[in-house]
Amino acid sequence: MKQIKQYENEKVLVLGLAKSGFSAAKLLNDLGALVTVNDGKPFEENPEAQGLLEQGVRVITGHHPIELLDEDFSLMVKNPGIPYDNPLVAKAEELQIPILTEVELAYQIAECPIIGITGTNGKTTTTTMIGLLLNQERSAGKALLAGNIGFPASEVAMQASAEDDIVMELSSFQLMGVEEFKPQIAVITNIYEAHLDYHKTRENYVAAKWAIQANMTAEDFLVLNWNSEELQTMSKQTKAQVVPFSTKEKLLNGAYLLDGDLYYQAENIMPAAELGVPGAHNVENALAAIVVAKLKGVSNESIRSALSNFHGVPHRTQYVDTINGRKFYNDSKATNALATEMALSGFDNENLILLAGGLDRGNDFDELIPAFEGIKAILLFGETKEKLADTAKRAGIQTIIKTANVETAVPLAYEQSEAGDSILLSPANASWDQYPSFEIRGDKFMHAVKQLEK
Template sequence: MEMKNMKNITKYQNKKILVLGLAKSGFSAAKLLHDLGALVTVNDGKPFEENREAQDLLSLGVKVITGSHPIELLDEEFSLLVKNPGIPYSHPLLQAASAKHIPIITEVELAYEISEAPIIGITGTNGKTTTTTMIEMLLNQGLSKGTAYLSGNIGYPASSVAREVTPEDVLVMELSSFQLMGIRTFHPEIGVITNLYDAHLDYHTSRDEYVQAKWALQKEMTSEDYLILNWNQAEIRTLAQTTQATVIPFSTQEKVAGAYTFDGYFYYLDECILAIDELGVPGQHNVENALAAIAVAKLKGISNDAIQKTLKSFSGVPHRTQFVGQLHGITFYNDSKATNILATKMALSGFTAENVILLAGGLDRGNGFDELIPSLIGVKGVVLFGETKQKLAMAAQQAQVPHILYAQDASQALEVAYELAQPGDNVLLSPANASWDQYPNFEARGDAFIHAFEKIKNKNKE
């Protein structure tokens, strides 16, 4: 294996390392560590015969244990454990590793250690993917040399992308709280926190732990680094007093020494950048995302012309209020990435209520939907599916939504909504729930919705 661009680190040579959980990031981490000379053991729950990644790693000479997670595994003296971000720390194997004082990291830490390119790290409860995508597009529109690469939670394993970058490039990395709980020396040159709300409290033991995980983004940053923070949130303003990094605020409520909106325009310091209504995606939340992205672009020396071009043409992110198509004057949007109530409220804020038919439902995490009621007032109809459909129906009844309908899943929900819709209506899949009761992930749920749209469209052609 030719180590063409990455830092050639020797600290893992002949070290016994356990990689827990494969999927994309675990596979990437195991391969990287193997190439760095580590003695890698991989443990994954999926049986070997169905486990393509495990088969590939075995052929490279990596030790593979699949189908279960035997605690005895830890009898070998591992010097490090790299875990898949989705596996909670309450997992028996992780608990046993902690008791043995084996350090536990996630693969973004490995990515940082080998990356020759500086890192821009983006985290927050909502808007991460949109902001990350905007930043990557802004930089690639305006950088005079080098390329910006998407990586991290956005679907490109950080430890794979980090192998390919040069010092002139930039790694634009979306980071979840799960990934950030497993960092030690990780050090972005620019950090972004889009916002902090309640989320993933089934994974984190408390809200405080969740906030601390997000805030870990800045723990290795120095005064030469920049931390871009949402000044609309009092909690973040308080946290800002505890960082070594140079803080650049963004706000839609006041003029700040950073990015802000004023009188219908985006500003950075005293420069007017573009009109808010020229932004290519709807919704107040996207105004905040754009402010964070503008701050990064200005810090990286991107011209106002390049910023205008990019933000005017920005049409959103797959599964995040993504325009799917139009049929008989009815417009269809896929916002499958809305896996919590707040994300759905934000999506609804981008539309006129009486023209919206909302498709929602999914995994029951035990929460109610009272918070959604104000956003449902005035909505034309809802089509509900999944484990939470009855709970959502109660919220819709309280909001006096005139049409409350049910479906088996996201595909059938689109068909039901299409029957109800009139020209000028928007059919919005924005589930307010995780997808795991019916789908392997939110992408699969969004893809099912898109396929259902294509099917109806093709039928109409016949």
């Protein structure tokens, strides 16, 4: 990593721990900063705080005293999940204390190129695909995954050598806290409406995503989803070289789907049917990954081989198993209707049994009616099961079964199925009414599938 001097003897407040806050505090301490960590979790329940205290870092836990900001900090490094209307953050803004997120620190110390991926949907799958492709036929270094995908960016940057690439998934929350951050290649998978409870307006949300390219130059590459008219318009506002991808039109300056095949410029890379993950959204993800791989010099043969053998990221249209001719897929990450709609595009509804339901956020599901049409059966659970049952009825689904939860839905779905069917968990809702996270919900689904084999 680069041995930067700018934080020596500077007073820095790290607000919020978890993985990224712990890594940021450790890095800043190593760089000679006078670090204070403030985290809401009590000290006795806070192994990260305990570990930092052992390293000589000042730790304040269990509450967020506003008086902390009387101490003349020169910088705040904020956990991305903490909103800007948090009293400490709002006070720091009032005092004009710079507020960064940990990805900015990662950029400042990274010796190698960064490939940044953001967007509303598809970030994790696209990031994983890119990492896989960039590790093909590589003679030196590695492509290292980092960021919102679960590996703290600053920790990865500390370990990376000049021969590596950091492939960094970036949320809108993280991108709000960057100043100099500049990837060599940036990808925006798509932009829909999301996280308005945090960003307040769609304009703020879009601006956060667009910040990924703010410091890019004509030597850098910005990979954009050309299916989006909004991104087409925004592309006129960047200094980077724009490389588009599309499933709707032929783009000889980018990647595209044509007659069932995936192309980069005029080169036929592979049939879309050979992708190891189903769904129109995964065709878009693959096209974005192909652009990055070609910009980095990966051969068509390696791209085809890697994408054919890629069977998905856990909880994102993840193939689980085939039991007596029934294929099971885990798409627990589908926490909104749009994500479920995109997942359904990869299946034949006549041979599909869907498991859905979860936390009621007050919305209806009218937009799912066209996607539901023709589904063989639907199993519903959670707070929204009545709403989804009404949607399913209006979509003409004949077999609608309400049940307690994901675990009880799996054997009931199997009973409704026959050889050749697919059984898909794609809930269209957050998990928090019944499960602490979408990951745990997906794990429960996969465990229930395994129980069918007994």
